[in-house]
Amino acid sequence: MTNVLDAASPITLDEVLLTVERRREEFSAQKSVPMDVIEAFKKAGVYRAATPRRFGGDALPPSEFLRIVERISQVDASAGWVASFGSAVYLAALPLETQAALYSGGPDVVFAGGLFPVQKAERVDGGWNVAGEWKFSSGCRGADLIGVGLAGGEGTQGKPLTALLRPEQVEIVENWDVVGLQGTGSNDLRVHGQFVPDEWTFIRGGEPTVDEPLYRYPAIAYAAQVLAAVNLGTGRAALDYAIGAGSGRTGITGAPKLADRAYYRIDIAKAEAALLSARAFFYEISDEVYATVESGDSPTDKQKALLRLASTHVAKVGAAAVQAAYTLSGTAAIYDANPMQRYLRDASVVTQHAFLGDGIYDGAGAVLMDIPPSIPAFI
Template sequence: MKDESAAAIIADTADAATAAGKLAAEVAAEPAGPAREAAFDHALEVLRDRRDEFNEKGHVPRDYIALLKKAGLFGVAIPEQFGGQPQSPAKFMKQVEKISAVDPATGWVASFGSAPVYFASLPVETQRKIYAESTDIVFAAGMFPMFEAERVEGGYICSGEWQFASGCKGADLLGMGLRGGEGTNGKPLTALVDPAKVEIVDNWSVAGMKATGSHNVRADRVFIPEEMTFVRGGEPTIDEPISRYPVIAYAAQVLAVVALGAARGALDYVTEVGSAKASITGGPAKGNRPVYKSGLAKAEADLRSARAFFYETTEEVWAKAVADEEITDRDKALLRMASTQAAHVGREVVLAAFNLAGTGAIFERHPMQRFLQDGLVPAQHAMLQEHTFEASGALLLGLNAGIPSFP
């Protein structure tokens, strides 16, 4: 009976790659150059008007995702051989940083424009099929907890409920984490699935990053063809600069840069708006107080220092990827260090700006709350917590990192 059930499930399974391509093809990026740059500027303007709406909805709606697609945010990691126009990690992350300076949660969702770098370890034919109709694929994944899938002929039957699927309500393609085996070197598998085949569990009730819509994803005996699975961080099956850049480190970077953007937004507010407000007690304008001036200067210096380390390291490793030079564990450790530093300094800068903003910033509708509630989150992510400093230091010393799949 079990085999017959599995056969029925397999027969009923739609082609996730084709479904994703058709869904993504509804909106395409503007041509590279002035048209795409104008689309990006337009998306930022719309975001300023609608960011409160997104926070109240608890997700970034599909019509706004379409604007990010037009701006090219979801085509930045598609290999050239499949018709993509990949761009350097630094260029992409500076765009995410600008979005995050307006609304960090939307920046977090936009950051997953880099996610197709994972797909480079899929079979070449699978990649070709995914990108056949569109090179603007929106991907979201719930990787954990990892479930043991039922192995059947031609693939896996998957059941479970995965957490933290950021942006899942606007995704063209979803991923689910599966336990790896002997052939994955301890790394998890990711199974790709048509969003129509799974259930989004609307349970994202949080204080920060509300608009990311990082709901759970539930599957009940969904068949995943083997060719639609890949080892997360596995060896790429294609060879281009974008597939040579360290994929796990990049995943940490695109989240860390959201903290840099949140910090920039918070500092811009206390510089341009908050400093001009006089105290209700009759004291001088805040910007005229010594503690305000020195606090602002220190926060600006801290942010710029962390940002310089972050992008300097990114550019150095990208240059190696372009030149097809060896990217060492030390290079990857520096990327991870720079990412964790960016996330933690970004959080401290947001807190410093909140301190400067004074009592008024405690109100829910105060502009600083957006940066405070969202800007504290990146450093909480497993890939950016304090222990990644220790693991990076271990690699710099030639020791074992002590964390699976690190760096």
């Protein structure tokens, strides 16, 4: 990647990463990425990555944005997770007039969603009366726009709707008390009866109204990819730390330094090979599918399944790389001040996401063998 994410931006990605590195402990302590850091992400172009070009955005090819998330996550996984929602291609399913209003102040719009559990909403004239509580709204404190999940019906072919609200219409329930990804601020959302017009709702993963290549890319698969990329960065950070630590000091007992021990070199090399191999598969299938949609064709079911498979696989392999680095690091890694603790906690949370669970292997295997997958909306 080049330093500059957007030619007109006064802030480069490298400058943002220095800020993230300096303040990442603050993110965990406050359980959110502060607004001024979100503003820096905006200025660096992170939140225009999925904005249509017709509205002044960059509509980046997925692999370009995934590399941005990976780089940020290498410095801090929570910051990478929050930045990943710059991939909100779902919004392209809104009516064009709504998108024009949404981006009227500029293309850098921060979206956060609390989409589950989907709630039933009262149908009223011209829209919906929205009320209920939703979980896991990552980055909601820095959002310009918040989406909540509504149960679909006949008009949506059973698919859930997303209703969009302004932050002042939503109560944030401060209950993000977790061991990893603490800085994501993935709190619950509560809405006390707010009217949302039809034109500010969309079917999640529905047909886009914007005809640009990015919005022909599989939206659900992309949502999984941006989360999986966090563990690419975290795994890379952990291995880099272990490599540096192994090269630089003798053991506390006076034994030879770690790099002089065969088991250390062997396990580092195995973890490196596994991470780089999974990473290559991850980006290769992303570029293949984007080339397909860019040419005007629709991605095949197999391609969609491989996107999902690559995402789950890279999340698991990234976490395994962290675990390997932690184990090799010995006693020093048990101290809370050791960065390996942060890598271990963050990577373990990424793999718990429903989009990245072991069931995805089953779904992908089913598609590869021409069997209908049992997971709803898998492809």
